[in-house]
Amino acid sequence: MFRLIQSSRARPAARSHLLLLCSQSLSGRPQAAARSASHARHASTDASSSSSDIRATLMAELKNAMKTKDTVKSITIRSVLSEVYAADKAASGTASPSAIVGILRKAASRRADSAAEFAKASRPDLAEKEQHEAAILQAFLPPLLPEADIDRVLREIVASPAISEAVAKGPPQKALGQVFKAFYAQVDKSSVDPDLVRQRAQALLASAK
Known part of the structure; x- marks a missing residue:
């Protein structure tokens, strides 16, 4: 009899504990959803800003190439930056990130075309050089739209x-x-x-x- 009374008294406490756990779980869901939405917004911002800092990235990589004495990389980046500065002058200010990406794509494409021509002319040494420079420039480019x-x-x-x-x-x-x-x-x-x-x-x- 005593055990039955104890059991009946314990049930409300157990139910209260269960309700508390459910309440905590439900209250945590909006917070988790908010965190997920926040992460999605950050990911979207990162993706949209991938080309906005491309000038700074080029400058930083040029400094690194000079420090490591990577002559090919430093010369390749310098050649593109000279085109960027020309675009700045033409724009009477600062070339847009979009314009810089366009300059990079054209420069990489020119080198890829040159590599193909040198390969046809049986000049693998020059073809390899152009391919290497094209790869250096392509590394700075955001992905193309599918x-x-x-x-x-x-x-x-x-x-x-x-x-x-x-x-x-x-x-x-x-x-x-x-x-x-x-x-x-x-x-x-x-x-x-x-x-x-x-x-x-x-x-x-x-x-x-």
């Missing part, structure tokens, strides 16, 4: 009333300029491969006719 994302933006533009009307009135390729204008109003030119954008735009316009 083809799927390019297609998504282009499809929305091609389906818009203005472009649909232009395609209906004449050859689809005549609307190409309008498509590019609308596309680059939404997408940073330095974040895409222009040749790929052209190819996909032409294909989508041809299929829209």
Whole structure:
């Protein structure tokens, strides 16, 4: 009998303890969600600012290359920075991060093209040098926008009333300029491969006719 009374008295205490645990668990969920959202915001900020400090990164890497006496790397970075300074002068101020990324992409592409030409000319030594310089520059570049994302933006533009009307009135390729204008109003030119954008735009316009 005594044990039964003890058991019945213990149950409210156990229920109270259980309710307390549930309350703590539920109160912790919003905090966890807030922490998760905060991490997501920080990740988004980091991704969006990846190209904003590219000038500082180039300068820092140039100093490191000079300290370690990496002649090829220091010469390669100096050559790009000279183009950046020319862009500063042309802009009557400071070239934008987007412009600097564009300069880097073109410089890396030129070296990759040169490497291919030297390889064709049976000059593996010069081809290797150009490939090495291209790799140095590519390491500074943010990733390009995936083809799927390019297609998504282009499809929305091609389906818009203005472009649909232009395609209906004449050859689809005549609307190409309008498509590019609308596309680059939404997408940073330095974040895409222009040749790929052209190819996909032409294909989508041809299929829209």
